Amino acid sequence: MHPATAETPAPTLSVVIFSSRNEARPLEVLAELRRWLAGRALDHEVVLAFDADRAGLAHGVRGNLESLDRTRLVVLSASQGQLATIRAGVAVSTGRYVVTLPAFPQVDPSAVGVVLEALERGADYVVGCRAARRISWFNRLVSGVFNAMVHAATGTTYRDIACGAHGMRREVLAAIPSYGDNQLFLPILAAREGFTVVEASLPEHKTAPKLRVFSPGTYLGRALSLFTLAFLVRFTQKPLRPFGALGAVLFGAGSLTALVLLVQRLFMHRGLADRPLLLLALLLVTAGVQVIILGLLGELLIYLHFRDQVQYRVRDRIDIEGGMS
Amino acid sequence: MSAAGGAGAGAARGPAPDISVVVPVYNESESIPHLVAQLTAALRPMRRPFEIILVDDGSDDGSWDALHRAAGACPELIALRLARNSGQTAALRAGIDASRGAIVVTMDGDLQNDPADIPRLVAKVEEGYEIVSGWRRRRKDTWLSRRLPSLIANALIRRATRVPIHDQGCALKAYRGEVLRSIALYSDFHRFVVPLTQMGGARVAEIETHHRAREFGKSKYGLSRTFKVMADVTTLVMVTRHVDRLFVWFLGFAAVPAALGMASAIWTAWLALRPGTHDLLVAIGCTMLLFQAAFAIAVFGLLAERMRQLAPRHWKAADRVLARVFEAGRAAPETVLIRNGEAIRLTG
Missing domain, CATH: 3.90.550.10 (Spore Coat Polysaccharide Biosynthesis Protein SpsA; Chain A)
Structure with a gap:
């Protein structure tokens, strides 16, 4: 969108401050960031990214834009959620490395330096993790439960899923599919594409709110994203395996029950017409068959749409005759 | 992916x-x-x-x-x-x-x-x-x-x-x-x-x-x-x-519960017509379940057929097929691979 020209070469660092439903203090974060950057000879730019339902906030910032050096603003025209806001911010940035910060005091501005250092050491994607957090028992509980659920669902071990401070090389975001509604999708998708994802311990902001309570919809939304994530990570390639296993269990339980009833009918002269268990047996069998067929439909989708897609990424190649790369 | x-x-x-x-x-x-x-x-x-x-x-x-x-x-x-x-x-x-x-x-x-x-x-x-x-x-x-x-x-x-x-x-x-x-x-x-x-x-x-x-x-x-x-x-x-006849394939699966449903319907009728009072709830329930399953599987078949029609390319099972070309004056036939409408000659 803003290609780097000869006069304005791409900076080393772009900081994207994103403001969607739960982040509403971009100017504070920006001011602190600028104070931290002021003492450093770091070639940088700042992008403020707003979801459409934060357009009012963006309008206020736009009035000050003239006074903000090396700062760009992007506002989504339709409400698309956190991940789309971050993606928009990264898309209009130009830096070689991109660090994202949520628009409320979550981590200390020096966290940007920690993330940048990890990127410069060779990481493709950096996930933040707030060290020594001073938070209420409620948030500790919510965060503990949510992290545990994410670990169980995806097999990852990131300790602080809710930390909005992430860093990435520019090319990473371009290479991963545009998918999901939560920032958490980014490191998981990046790791699936074979990028090196590392976790960095970041200092928490000294005025970080001890208690943050969101609307029930936010919690529900996060829990639902988890289903999507678990499915994405575990079953994308082979839907018939989980569905087939579940269907086989249902079918087997139903068949066994029906068999017992049949044996009782044939050899013990116990009538079938007054056995509600027969209904349960048939229900299990028919449900099992239908679950297996759903798995088959999933396989059909994969065959029809993804069978020609490349499922690997070559990192290195040794080829003495043809030249090494 | x-x-x-x-x-x-x-x-x-x-x-x-x-x-x-x-x-x-x-x-x-x-x-x-x-x-x-x-x-x-x-x-x-x-x-x-x-x-x-x-x-x-x-x-x-x-x-x-x-x-x-x-x-x-x-x-x-x-x-x-x-x-x-x-x-x-x-x-x-x-x-x-x-x-x-x-x-x-x-x-x-x-x-x-x-x-x-x-x-x-x-x-x-x-x-x-x-x-x-x-x-x-x-x-x-x-x-x-x-x-x-x-x-x-x-x-x-x-x-x-x-x-x-x-x-x-x-x-x-x-x-x-x-x-x-x-x-x-x-x-x-x-x-x-x-x-x-x-x-x-x-x-x-x-x-x-x-x-x-x-x-x-x-x-x-x-x-x-x-x-x-x-x-x-x-x-x-x-x-x-x-893959070229998914609906028919699924109908084959649907035939089993449909046939069992018919049998169950006959059983229900037999129970109803027999002298003496009978509880018909289980028999009616079984009949309905079996017909529902047959219907659902047939609908899945239609869905599968539609999915194939809407796939990016109209996939045919034989979208890549080998063929042998016979020509006058040539002792052995030549094998070609037909792919996306093009014949690719196999070397060697």
Whole structure:
């Protein structure tokens, strides 16, 4: 969108401050960031990214834009959620490395330096993790439960899923599919594409709110994203395996029950017409068959749409005759 | 999942070799030097240009360093390192995509296949087959955990795909390069390269090959894969045999509950008409359940048919098919691969 020209070469660092439903203090974060950057000879730019339902906030910032050096603003025209806001911010940035910060005091501005250092050491994607957090028992509980659920669902071990401070090389975001509604999708998708994802311990902001309570919809939304994530990570390639296993269990339980009833009918002269268990047996069998067929439909989708897609990424190649790369 | 970088053929290389050997390796650092030595020992006496493509599927045991060292002594070696452990199918496909040989030989990296069999496989392909599969008639594996699952899996695959080879699981196989490179090898289908290829009309032969006990490392399979193979075979049957008439295929499934539902309806009527009072709830419930299942399966069939119609390309099972061209004045027919409406001549 803003290609780097000869006069304005791409900076080393772009900081994207994103403001969607739960982040509403971009100017504070920006001011602190600028104070931290002021003492450093770091070639940088700042992008403020707003979801459409934060357009009012963006309008206020736009009035000050003239006074903000090396700062760009992007506002989504339709409400698309956190991940789309971050993606928009990264898309209009130009830096070689991109660090994202949520628009409320979550981590200390020096966290940007920690993330940048990890990127410069060779990481493709950096996930933040707030060290020594001073938070209420409620948030500790919510965060503990949510992290545990994410670990169980995806097999990852990131300790602080809710930390909005992430860093990435520019090319990473371009290479991963545009998918999901939560920032958490980014490191998981990046790791699936074979990028090196590392976790960095970041200092928490000294005025970080001890208690943050969101609307029930936010919690529900996060829990639902988890289903999507678990499915994405575990079953994308082979839907018939989980569905087939579940269907086989249902079918087997139903068949066994029906068999017992049949044996009782044939050899013990116990009538079938007054056995509600027969209904349960048939229900299990028919449900099992239908679950297996759903798995088959999933396989059909994969065959029809993804069978020609490349499922690997070559990192290195040794080829003495043809030249090494 | 997205295309993030194919293996591509090395642009700086010379003319395409006659033979490419593709071997996926995963944590085989001990085997690699032996593997490369045995492969070159088997291939060099053939006096034909060849390349060896080893694909490191994200190993963490130093396999990549072993490949580096091996490459120094073997200029024909091309090594690819995948960015993460992507599974055997993806690793195999990476190697196949990078291969340029007129004949491509695939094998496992654990030295259980004997590279000395390669010249015989190649000779058999040149007799006029598109696929020559190895058959480990005398397997050196434990009976319960390896041979029994394999016997069951092979019987299942043979029955379901109607490809009459004994040993689908034998990784040592030789193919016409163009044929192999034209198939869509996806998901976890490395065990089914032969049925996938044969679907397009390839001629398949089988020869007995040696099989050796595992010397290094440990096996990456177990008994649990029988279930996976069953699920995969079901998918394979659908996509290779029924993808052009999905609705009819699903109607076949729906016929079973429909027939049982009819029987249940007759039972209900019989109960209702019999003298004496009877509780009809269970009988009516059974009838309704069975008809619902039949109806749902038929609707799934319609959905499947619609999905196929809406697929990006109008896939036909035979979108890649082999054909033989007969011409006056030519002794033997020429084999061509018809792909996307183009006839590709098979060389060699």
